[in-house]
Amino acid sequence: MSLAGPPLPRQLHNDEKISPTKLAGVQYVIVLVLAVLVAGLWRLQVLGSDNWKVLAEANRIKKVPVLAPRGKIFDREGRLLVDNYPSVTCYLLPEQLHDPNVDLPLIAKGLHLTVAQIQTILNRYKGAAKYQPIPLKQDVTPDEEAFIEAHRNELPELETHDEQRRLYPRDGFAAHLIGYVGEVSEAMLNNDSRYAFYSPGDVVGQSGVEQTYDALLRGTDGSRDILVNSHGKEVGLHGQEMAIPGKDLRLTIDLDIQRAAEKALDGKNGAIVAMDPHTGEILAMVSRPAFDPNQFAVRLTRSYWNEILNNPDHPLMNKAIQAQLAPGSTFKIIMSAAGLQENVAQDMHVVCNGGADFYGHYFKCDVHHGMVNIDNAIPYSCDTFYYTLANRLGIDTIARYANEFGLGQRTGVDLPEEALGTVPSTMWALKNFHRKWYAGETISVGIGQGAVTVTPIQMARAIGGIASGGVMHRPHLVFPDEVPADVFTSLSENHPGSGEKTVPLTAANWETITDGMAQTVQPGAFHTAAAARLDGIDFAGKTGTADVVGGRVKNSSDKRTIPNAWFVGVAPRRNPDIVVAVLWEHGYWGNNSARLAAQIVNAFVTKQRRLANNLRLAEAPKAAPAPDTTPTASNAAPHVPAAE
Structure with a gap:
């Protein structure tokens, strides 16, 4: 009996062998993969060690x-x-x-x-x-x-x-x-x-x-x-x-003068600029109403922001450089310079009977001044005289001198968002309104009304420059030699202005204007700022009462109808050491602002005398009362008609 089993399948009898070629290929693949892994580990562990170390440090730093x-x-x-x-x-x-x-x-x-x-x-x-x-x-x-x-x-x-x-x-x-x-x-x-x-x-x-x-x-x-x-x-x-x-x-600010200016404008709306006309250094600058900058130093609350944003008196506006308002009779200093330099005002004699007719319209003057010439026109602030002078000069001559003295353009002060103001002319009317300029409009411009608008800093620079013989400097708040040259160059580019300039004034004309300004604050029947006189100080200036939109309304409780009170003063009258421009919004008569300027000039002169060991003190005027709304011989200011 055979013990042999059934025959095995053929495939089990003949073991299939892998070819040497395939075996070699698999081996090469394995070696290649291992090589790639080794290279990657070497790159991570050796080449990239510093980078990974930094990342690891970042996880704990x-x-x-x-x-x-x-x-x-x-x-x-x-x-x-x-x-x-x-x-x-x-x-x-x-x-x-x-x-x-x-x-x-x-x-x-x-x-x-x-x-x-x-x-x-x-x-x-x-x-x-x-x-x-x-x-x-x-x-x-x-x-x-x-x-x-x-x-x-x-x-x-x-x-x-x-x-x-x-x-x-x-x-x-x-x-x-x-x-x-x-x-x-x-x-x-x-x-x-x-x-x-x-x-x-x-x-x-x-x-x-x-x-x-x-x-x-x-x-x-x-x-x-x-x-x-x-x-x-x-x-x-x-x-x-x-x-x-x-x-x-x-800063160029003098803390003592700044305090005096802040005190003078306390409780009022408006602006004050005090400046050294020799250099353009601003000694004080105040704008009211003000805001609390500490509220902005941390996260501003919505309630405080809404409060100042909705305030009709605009507390965020720096009125010293941004308020563009009619200058009133302070503009008559520009008119005087133009009239004298053009040899028109020297021989003018005008009889003021309370106004005059021009182009079929009666332009009023609040006071019957009688015979007026250039010597008493400034202290009298006679509208009739300056109506006549404006009519003789014409708008383009007035505009040329106003522009020469820096109106209608930025001063270049190193503060943001300075306003331009407006100086009207025939080209201005054509460019902005596509119409001709009417001669009757010139009459109102002659007394600083109509289309002309200025800022307080412009008036301070212009009047201070005229009192300095026509030499005007760029106003500034930081000493230029303490600012790097590249920063100073950038400032000049970012704050363009009329800069340093000289408008030639003859010695005779210069003396006539400055003497007239000095008489303004001296006792006199028609002198508009006699109440601001400073004993022992050569103080000079010019008042301005500028009607607001809608005109002057008698016995009105609405302050928006009350004129703005201007005053620009210097001390001394020629080559002054200080010029002060005051804008008291709705302060009525310009002599009210003159009292405020006198307080600042007094503080300045008193300090200079103290530093020089000369303790002769000036007598300061009393603090300005509520606006005086009753015209008298000593405080009369011009009534401004509407432009034709």
Whole structure:
């Protein structure tokens, strides 16, 4: 019996062998894969070791920005005007925010905010990098800081930074000339090349010298590298880059003169500019009503913003450089210079019987002055004389001299958004209204009404220049030699103006004008500012009473119908050391503003005498009362007719 089983299938009898070629191919593939893996490991472990080390360090090092403190601001004698104070700001780290629905209500409660406010802030920084800290709240209180620390593990997205905040003078003191700071807006980042290198959250100057000299004041930010553990808690300092503080700024402002100007305009609306005509240095600048720049130094509240935005008296407007109003009779100094230089006014003798007819219209003068010539026309402020002079000169001659003395153009003062004003002419009428200029319109321009408008700083520069023999300097708030050359060049380009110039005046004409201005503040039957006389001080000037739109309404309780009171004064009368321009909105007669200017001139002269050890003090006039609305021989001012 055979024990052999059934025969095996053929394929089991003949084992198939892998060809040497295939075997070699598989081996090469395996070697190649291993080589690639080895090369990758070598690249990671050797070539990329430094890079991975940096990334690993980044996992435990947090970069914290250190904001540079802004430069301080001083007056001309080194007295501090604007300082900084230590503050704490709470930031949110977007990359650490895991569940907004849970975290945001808790954060809002602890920081005394609303969820909507936080969402608005987050939306503003939506396009920013995830690692960029977002400022949630400035000037964090001690209890809010304690809340952040107590919830460090629960809310790792919150952190606090120590910063320096602006501290401005109280009660809006010098607010318009100093300005304020605030976070750079999205519109500024998108539309203004000056902010091309800024980031959301950066603090920049928004107005005044804070804006003009922001590049000098802001400094360069630094940073600190903080060691943190796996929970984000700080455990040490790895390194730091020191912040470079901003440059301190010394203004031309004299704190004593500024105080006198602030006091003079207290409770009134308008502006005051005091300037040294020899150099163009601004000694004081006030605009009222004012605002509190400290409100802008931290996050501005909506209620305060609405309050100042809806104020009809425009507290944000720097009226010293932006109020464009009819100058009234202060313009008669420009008219006098034009008439004398053109050899028209010297031989003019006009009989004033309370007005005169021109082109079929009667133009009124409030007082019957009798015989008037150029010697008494300025102290009398006789409208009839200047109506006649304007008619003889013609509008284009008047415009030429007004432009020569810097009206209708910016002075170039180193402040943002200076206004131009308006000097009408035949070309002006054609360009703006596509019509001819009517001769009857010239009559009103002759007394500073009609279409002519000026700013207080323009009038200060023009009248100060005339009293200086026609020499006019560019007004400025910072000493040019303390500003780097490239910054000064940039300022000149960004603040164009008529600059330094001389308008030739003959010695005789110069003396006639300045003597007439001096007589204005001396006792006299028709002298318009006799009440502002300063004993022992060579004080000169010119009043102006400028009707507002709608004309002068007698016995009206609506202040909008009350004329604006102007005065521009100098001391001494020739080559003055100070010029003061005062605009008192709805102050009625110009002699009311003359009293305010006298207070400032008195403060200036008294200080100069004290510094020179000459203690002979001048007698200051009493504080200006409520506007005097009754014309008399001593305070009469012109009634202004509507232009034809």
